[in-house]
Amino acid sequence: MFKSRGDIVYKCTVRLLEDTEILECEFHPSYKGKYLLEHVCQQLNLTETDYFGLRYVDAGGQRHWLHLAKLILKQVKDASPILFSFRVKFYPPNPLLLKEDVTRFQIYLQLKRDLLHGRLYCTSNEAAMLGALIIQIELGDYDPNIHVGNYVTEMRLLLRQTDAIEGRIQELHREPVEGTPGGSGGVKGMSTQEAERTFLKIACQLDTYGVDPHPVKDHRGNQLYLGINHSGILTFQGSRKTHHFKWSEVSKINFEGRMFIVHLNYPEKKHTVGFKCPCGAACRHVWCCAIEQMLFFTLASSSDACVYSGGGLFSWGTKFKYCGRTEREILERDGLLAPRDSQEDHSSGGKRKASSVPATPSTPMTGDFGYSSLPRSTHSAPLEESGGLGGGELCNGGCLLAGPAVDIALAPQDSRPADKPVSCGTTEYVVRDSCSPSSSESGGTAVTTAPGEEWRAPPAVLQPAPRPFSLLRAFVPSFLFVWLSLALAALVLFETDWPPLRPLKRKPELVSLRHHYYAPLKEYLKRKVVELF
Numbered sequence: 001m002f003k004s005r006g007d008i009v010y011k012c013t014v015r016l017l018e019d020t021e022i023l024e025c026e027f028h029p030s031y032k033g034k035y036l037l038e039h040v041c042q043q044l045n046l047t048e049t050d051y052f053g054l055r056y057v058d059a060g061g062q063r064h065w066l067h068l069a070k071l072i073l074k075q076v077k078d079a080s081p082i083l084f085s086f087r088v089k090f091y092p093p094n095p096l097l098l099k100e101d102v103t104r105f106q107i108y109l110q111l112k113r114d115l116l117h118g119r120l121y122c123t124s125n126e127a128a129m130l131g132a133l134i135i136q137i138e139l140g141d142y143d144p145n146i147h148v149g150n151y152v153t154e155m156r157l158l159l160r161q162t163d164a165i166e167g168r169i170q171e172l173h174r175e176p177v178e179g180t181p182g183g184s185g186g187v188k189g190m191s192t193q194e195a196e197r198t199f200l201k202i203a204c205q206l207d208t209y210g211v212d213p214h215p216v217k218d219h220r221g222n223q224l225y226l227g228i229n230h231s232g233i234l235t236f237q238g239s240r241k242t243h244h245f246k247w248s249e250v251s252k253i254n255f256e257g258r259m260f261i262v263h264l265n266y267p268e269k270k271h272t273v274g275f276k277c278p279c280g281a282a283c284r285h286v287w288c289c290a291i292e293q294m295l296f297f298t299l300a301s302s303s304d305a306c307v308y309s310g311g312g313l314f315s316w317g318t319k320f321k322y323c324g325r326t327e328r329e330i331l332e333r334d335g336l337l338a339p340r341d342s343q344e345d346h347s348s349g350g351k352r353k354a355s356s357v358p359a360t361p362s363t364p365m366t367g368d369f370g371y372s373s374l375p376r377s378t379h380s381a382p383l384e385e386s387g388g389l390g391g392g393e394l395c396n397g398g399c400l401l402a403g404p405a406v407d408i409a410l411a412p413q414d415s416r417p418a419d420k421p422v423s424c425g426t427t428e429y430v431v432r433d434s435c436s437p438s439s440s441e442s443g444g445t446a447v448t449t450a451p452g453e454e455w456r457a458p459p460a461v462l463q464p465a466p467r468p469f470s471l472l473r474a475f476v477p478s479f480l481f482v483w484l485s486l487a488l489a490a491l492v493l494f495e496t497d498w499p500p501l502r503p504l505k506r507k508p509e510l511v512s513l514r515h516h517y518y519a520p521l522k523e524y525l526k527r528k529v530v531e532l533f
Helices: 033-043 101-116 124-139 163-174 192-203 280-298 327-333 340-347 471-495 499-505 508-532
Strands: 002-004 007-015 022-027 052-057 063-065 083-088 214-217 223-229 232-237 240-246 250-256 259-265 270-276 306-312 315-321 420-424 427-431
Touching: 007 033, 022 033, 033 052, 063 280, 083 101, 101 124, 101 192, 124 163, 124 192, 214 270, 214 280, 223 280, 250 280, 259 280, 280 315, 471 499, 471 508, 499 508
Parallel strands: 007 083
Antiparallel strands: 002 007, 007 022, 052 063, 052 083, 214 223, 223 232, 232 240, 250 259, 259 270, 306 315, 420 427
16 A cells, blocks of 8 residues: 555555466555456456456455445455456356457456366366367467477366376377368367367356355255356255256345355245355355346346345345346347347337336346345357267266255254365366365465265255344344333433323432433534534
8 A cells, every 4th residue: 555646545466367467456445346347357458347357355265256336445454465366257158159259268268267176077078178179279289399298297277187188188189170181079270269169169068167166065964065157056066966946946045144045936836945154254155146146147137236135123134236237238238139128119019018018027117126026037148059079978967956846954064164076077176165265366275185975965855944043133133122212212201291201200310310311412412413514
């Protein structure tokens, strides 16, 4: 921090998607998060800024996304030095539809990073193909005079980079593209842009595309990882996908203490699913991430959308205000979706009728709504039809939740989960604990543990999610209620001339109370109000 032209200016460091690249930025105390993000995007020549965000780690080790509508300094007041990480916040369902090449390149860098840190699960064949495409993008066509020996080893591409996969990557790098003379399904002959598009095409169809795993526990205390992306909320046990709750099935999301709660609405029945997070701060972070992802990919318009969670006589409510455009607004702006007005006019022969568009959650009549009115339709553009790239199947890692949803009640276990390696094919990956930030964000070193056994999901139990009781939450509202009641009673007693209260006002105790305490306090408050206005 230093003074410049009489104003206080703060310095911060922003790490880009390549860890070797950083930006040194400055901001004033009055600047909001939007200024810093726009400044970073401007330095990167990015115009499609809505998909990106800045992440930071607080003093307690909890990660947060920098809120664009709030003051930067207020969000990072305890951080020293101030360090941000530029990351993809909203992974587009089909990155090939992005307008700018530079935006697709940033998405590619993020996915390359996800692959290296074990957040992007795939089969061995897919891992080899993705690795070969990275080699093709960064080194170009295979040249026997340049690419000698085991040159793949020098490049870190995968979290568990075995000799077998490295050999397969080299084979694919040497083999020509399928469809060319002598082509056998390799990557030789692809231009940088073609290889990048092929990489994005494969990656965006994987189950863990756009998933930042959050550690949670089920009702048996088993370790799960919660993923949130454009398609909904997913749960993983090891490499196995156990549940997938689509946004169209989610009616509302809230949290209580360390419990993250998802309310599902099926034709057969309504269900409540609960997950226990390691701490209250982690639970609120998961809730904020889920709310933002849901609003971005399902909301028709972002006009002052506010979401509330909790609240009541014995619990604190949390308000989250969404800031920025939604995916539908971006697609409409880029001409990939017809504007809503034209869609409405088309059905009525060019004459818009007020009753032609019913008030549904996806077309809210007001911008400000409660969390129980979250949108439940998706406007994501369809994916392109995929070809036979890589010769491998998609790694589903498990099965989708079939039939009615189940309720999961969680046991009160406080132990913090450790990073758990998982396997997919012959390649092992590690799911990083979202409460333990990566080394690029916190300056620490990532630590992994030994591989664990693969787990098969047990039959879920139909139980309601418990509502935790907090003594502090019960005491503070009660304390405030008592004092407000006493203040109101004093006003009625000393400021009114109600006949039934006259005998009570003449009592010596109340006369002394009014003379020594009430009257001086009244005069003091009156002076302060006059000075204020």
